[in-house]
Amino acid sequence: MxxxxxxxxxxxxxxxxxxxxxxxxxxxxxxxxxxxxxxxxxxxxxxxxxxxxxxxxxxxxxxxxxxxxxxxxxxxxxxxxxxxxxxxxxxxxxxGILSSKPDVEPRSVDAACYRCGSGVVVGYGHGHLLTRCPDCPGLLAHDMVPEGTLSALSYPPSGIESTDLETAFHRAHRRGNHQVCMMSEGFCPCCAGDVTVTIDPCLDHDHAGEGVCNECRLSHPGFVGLSCDVCGLLRMTHPLYATACREPVAGILAARDVEPGWERFAELMRWPVTVAEGEIAFDAPDGSRILVTDGLEVVRDGPPA
Ligand SMILES: [Zn+2]
Ligand SMILES: [Zn+2]
Missing domain, CATH: 1.10.10 (Arc Repressor Mutant, subunit A)
Structure with missing residues (x-):
């Protein structure tokens, strides 16, 4: 080059x-x-x-x-x-990303865990806004995040210092949604480089327990990776969250009046997911089945009820 x-x-x-x-x-x-x-x-x-x-x-x-x-x-x-x-x-x-190191002790915000319904707590540290559930295993088990973590979003210190925690919580999720929507269109919101999609669903996902799968360390087998070939920006996300700006997901969410941001993420996390032969399928609340294919194409398989 x-x-x-x-x-x-x-x-x-x-x-x-x-x-x-x-x-x-x-x-x-x-x-x-x-x-x-x-x-x-x-x-x-x-x-x-x-x-x-x-x-x-x-x-x-x-x-x-x-x-x-x-x-x-x-x-x-x-x-x-x-x-x-x-x-x-x-x-x-x-x-403030280069200099400021704010820490915000976890506090309750007005939002519920999509797994158990308990009120979530939100904190900030190491440049990330962390949302966790105090009463259940949450979304992922990893030694970098506390138990019960439901989302961990990269977020600048300025976004914490310029507003209250409740507002930052909503903004971080909306911002994260826009970032992954852009990445799902094939390019990076940071550097405009090409984005590679990795769909590698957990084929041995343990649905039985109330906890997190021992195989993939997630509660939910249908996650995808979006990574920038140029700057390396990496996001792991729910495939329907990354495609929430286009049909058919956009239409279903609009018909159900789901707010963007946390509410949208929590809503999609509740849709039952099946993984078969490497393909991810979600059961939407309108009775339709949403298939996620290679390259993050999302199609409706079967009519809504
Ligand atoms: Zn919970
Ligand atoms: Zn990039």
Whole structure:
């Protein structure tokens, strides 16, 4: 693959290049002045940026500003603007994903476990919003998550710090749903690369117990993997959750008035699932049978009751 060479730092060196408070403050100033101020705002002048950054030594300020030009900043008219690379740096820093490590102790939210009906608890740590049931084995057994885990969603610290936990809980599930819907259309929401679908249902699933299957470690045999060939973004999800934006799943959910987000996930997790000869089939509440085929094609097999 041809990569651009010359002006742009790549790989690890870009972090060293940006590891300077003056450079980051210049990007912040330009973002506030030329991006947040609205699409038609003028470029920011040298004196405005310098005043925002508050560096008295003009030689030092000029040195860092000149370094940024061409890589993250562009000269425009009588001043400066941010390149898309510069905007992206500011946005990523604002999500807190690189610096902030909030932990939220698990608390009850107004939602029920789809397995046993108990109220769920929601917490946040290690960049993930974790929903678990205090009274049953939940969805998966893994030493990375506590017992009773029903969902574990990657979510930025900014999404926790800017709102209350109940809102974050709903937003994380809606956001996760949009991400997997996009991936099920074949491309990555993060980098736009091709997505590979892995359908590898558990053929020896133990339906008998109340717990989690010893074979696949899940309560539910019908999960699929969606992975990006370029950036490696990986999501394990319910196949109908990943196809909830298209027919026939969209129509069934709409007819049942199921809210997007947690309610949608919980609803789909309740549909009985059968795995036979590597194919996954769900029994929808309208009496129809939904088949999931290779490549995540979802078809209705038989009319609704
Ligand atoms: Zn439960
Ligand atoms: Zn990607």
């Amino acid at each position: 041809d990569r651009p060479s010359g002006a742009s730092p790549s790989g690890a060196s870009v972090f060293a290049f940006l590891g300077n408070d003056v450079r980051l403050a210049i990007l912040d100033s330009l973002y506030e002045r030329t991006v947040e101020a609205g699409p038609m705002t003028d470029e920011a002048s040298y004196s405005t940026i310098r005043e925002d950054v508050g560096v008295d030594d003009s030689g030092r300020f000029n040195y860092h500003l000149d370094k940024l030009v061409g890589r993250f900043v562009t000269r425009h008219g009588d001043g400066y603007r941010l390149l898309e690379s510069g905007r992206t740096v500011v946005r990523i820093r604002r999500t």
